[in-house]
Amino acid sequence: MPPDGEPFAPELFPRARTELAPGAVHLPEWLSPGAQLRLVEACREWAKPPAGLRLVRTPGGGAMTARQFCLGWHWYPYGYARTVVDGDGAPVKAMPPWLAALGAAAVEAAGHAVEDTYDIALVNFYDADARMGMHRDSDEKSSAPVVSLSLGDTCVFRFGNTRTRTKPYTDVELHSGDLLVFGGPSRLAHHGVPRVLPGTAPPELGLTGRLNVTLRVSGLTE
Numbered sequence: 001m002p003p004d005g006e007p008f009a010p011e012l013f014p015r016a017r018t019e020l021a022p023g024a025v026h027l028p029e030w031l032s033p034g035a036q037l038r039l040v041e042a043c044r045e046w047a048k049p050p051a052g053l054r055l056v057r058t059p060g061g062g063a064m065t066a067r068q069f070c071l072g073w074h075w076y077p078y079g080y081a082r083t084v085v086d087g088d089g090a091p092v093k094a095m096p097p098w099l100a101a102l103g104a105a106a107v108e109a110a111g112h113a114v115e116d117t118y119d120i121a122l123v124n125f126y127d128a129d130a131r132m133g134m135h136r137d138s139d140e141k142s143s144a145p146v147v148s149l150s151l152g153d154t155c156v157f158r159f160g161n162t163r164t165r166t167k168p169y170t171d172v173e174l175h176s177g178d179l180l181v182f183g184g185p186s187r188l189a190h191h192g193v194p195r196v197l198p199g200t201a202p203p204e205l206g207l208t209g210r211l212n213v214t215l216r217v218s219g220l221t222e
């Protein structure tokens with residue numbers, strides 16, 4: 001034990017699996033360094049046009065600071081389509097079976113039941129100044145858990161409640177390789193990314209910024 005008054009050094013110890021709220025589970029370093037690298041490399045290919053990384057304009061006339069691309073179904077404010085209806089108009093790229101399988105494995109690791117096939121990937125790229133305001137993921141027709149994988153720079157992630165965009169909430173750092181799954185009573189909880197911590201990415205990823213890959217079940221048919 002450190003002498004009284006000495007600061008505890010949490011960075012010395014592995015970060016523990018934690019439940020941020022009922023049904024919302026954080027599993028630090030769930031992706032191995034090799035799996036992180038493969039996912040970053042895949043994202044680099046998907047981010048190329050057509051249907052590549054884009055600026056998302058919101059109906060109020062603003063734009064999201066995180067840039068985005070999708071696989072499987074294209075998300076736009078506020079719905080899903082099979083083509084990039086608010087961009088180059090191209091068909092959305094396919095959701096690869098291996099990524100759907102990763103989604104199912106993540107849900108299982110978090111202790112949720114896997115009932116449906118993960119058919120959407122929504123990938124956000126954050127540079128040092130990007131962030132995401134408090135929102136709910138409510139455009140899907142399925143109540144299956146949302147899977148979130150973080151790559152690159154660490155961020156501060158804010159996990160709130162289902163009723164309001166404000167307190168109570170919990171702030172947690174999401175590092176490269178971390179998994180967060182939110183389902184059950186937390187499926188429609190508000191959440192956001194108040195900030196990214198630049199320069200914290202593992203150097204071997206060759207990534208300046210943060211990628212977040214969220215996997216979802218659409219519940220949509222054609």
Ligand SMILES: O=C(O)CCC(=O)C(=O)O
Nearest residue numbers: 122124137148193212214
């Ligand atoms: O970047 C994140 O960790 C969260 C992304 C998110 O909430 C979303 O894409 O809906």
Ligand SMILES: [Fe+2]
Nearest residue numbers: 135136137191
């Ligand atoms: Fe979200």
